[in-house]
Amino acid sequence: MTRHSFEAMGCEIVVGGAGAAELPAIEELVRRADATFSRFRPDSELSRVNTAAGRPVRVSAVFARALREALRAAWATDGLVDSTLGAALTAAGYDRDFAALRDDPRPPGPAEPGVWRSVRLDGYLLRVPAGVALDLNGVVKALVVDDALALLSGPGFVSAGGDLAARGPLDVALPGGGAVRLVAGGLATSGSARRTWLRGGERQHHLLDARSGRPAVSPWEQVTVCGAGCLAADVAAKAAFLLGAEGPAWLDARGLPGRFVAAGGGVLENAAWRLSSARAA
Amino acid sequence: MESPRLAPVRRRARLAKASLGLGGALAFGLLVPLVRAQHAGHHKQPASALDAPLAFRQAVSDDLLAAGILAPAQASPDALTALS
Numbered sequence: 001m002t003r004h005s006f007e008a009m010g011c012e013i014v015v016g017g018a019g020a021a022e023l024p025a026i027e028e029l030v031r032r033a034d035a036t037f038s039r040f041r042p043d044s045e046l047s048r049v050n051t052a053a054g055r056p057v058r059v060s061a062v063f064a065r066a067l068r069e070a071l072r073a074a075w076a077t078d079g080l081v082d083s084t085l086g087a088a089l090t091a092a093g094y095d096r097d098f099a100a101l102r103d104d105p106r107p108p109g110p111a112e113p114g115v116w117r118s119v120r121l122d123g124y125l126l127r128v129p130a131g132v133a134l135d136l137n138g139v140v141k142a143l144v145v146d147d148a149l150a151l152l153s154g155p156g157f158v159s160a161g162g163d164l165a166a167r168g169p170l171d172v173a174l175p176g177g178g179a180v181r182l183v184a185g186g187l188a189t190s191g192s193a194r195r196t197w198l199r200g201g202e203r204q205h206h207l208l209d210a211r212s213g214r215p216a217v218s219p220w221e222q223v224t225v226c227g228a229g230c231l232a233a234d235v236a237a238k239a240a241f242l243l244g245a246e247g248p249a250w251l252d253a254r255g256l257p258g259r260f261v262a263a264g265g266g267v268l269e270n271a272a273w274r275l276s277s278a279r280a281a
Numbered sequence: 282m283e284s285p286r287l288a289p290v291r292r293r294a295r296l297a298k299a300s301l302g303l304g305g306a307l308a309f310g311l312l313v314p315l316v317r318a319q320h321a322g323h324h325k326q327p328a329s330a331l332d333a334p335l336a337f338r339q340a341v342s343d344d345l346l347a348a349g350i351l352a353p354a355q356a357s358p359d360a361l362t363a364l365s
């Protein structure tokens with residue numbers, strides 16, 4: 001299988017199985033998403049929305065679709081995965097591309113909880129309350145993976161920073177060792193083992209507890225989930241990480257296979273993961 | 282002394298007053314529940330939260346959070362899932 005990789009959206013994008021005509025289309029899709037949804041580019045559509053200070057803003061169809069998916073994710077996870085934590089991320093110190101982020105001795109700024117229910121999207125007309133900043137990075141990355149996979153005409157896969165979706169069986173290496181065959185759907189891994197920084201001497205990471213707006217405390221370092229697509233896998237992996245010890249049961253209640261790597265390195269597979277592997281074998 | 286012709290008149294008047302009073306009370310008793318049942322300001326069913334029904338929420342959740350399919354690895358990995 002042919003493989004191509006390039007950097008975009010702050011991570012490595014890997015495409016397997018793309019033809020000569022498909023790869024440029026995928027690259028264009030990813031770069032356009034980056035230009036639209038970057039928190040750090042002042043000319044992005046997301047920045048225009050975040051600086052609207054409570055005024056209604058007309059957004060593009062691409063933006064509206066991503067926001068609808070983000071609100072759907074918040075709804076499906078009872079607000080665990082909340083895309084209104086952009087200001088809280090900035091308060092924690094994540095205010096520029098991660099590659100440019102440096103430890104900062106100043107204490108974190110005041111954090112605000114998530115308020116996804118206060119976002120109003122009526123067609124393409126969006127109103128975000130003043131002081132609230134959207135962060136759609138996670139949802140957009142997963143959506144781009146699913147959309148890019150749809151551009152492939154044959155078997156292959158697309159991965160964005162380790163979140164991937166595949167058409168046709170694909171053997172995938174897992175965090176903490178081991179591998180699994182992805183027969184259908186997507187795999188995503190969320191956690192706090194990477195993308196960490198110090199602010200005021202405290203370790204910060206990008207997975208925030210929507211109730212406090214502060215980095216979540218979880219017994220897991222990495223959670224991998226298999227979903228029908230990359231978006232499902234990504235949303236579920238984040239929710240399972242944020243739920244902590246209740247994560248495996250939460251995934252089981254929804255029939256979602258999940259694999260948890262604890263801070264000490266121990267690996268736990270939930271019942272759905274074990275069942276899914278055994279059933280398809 | 283009262284005229285004997287007035288006695289039946291007074292009796293009919295008392296009867297008419299009593300009938301009107303009783304009829305009014307009956308009509309009031311009947312109409313109040315009807316008004317309560319019809320008036321928009323009164324709850325006809327127990328109040329419920331202003332949120333989508335649980336079944337609808339469940340359908341949205343199931344639609345978004347559907348599972349993929351896994352099997353044991355059969356070859357060396359072609360890809361990696363990890364934190365970026």
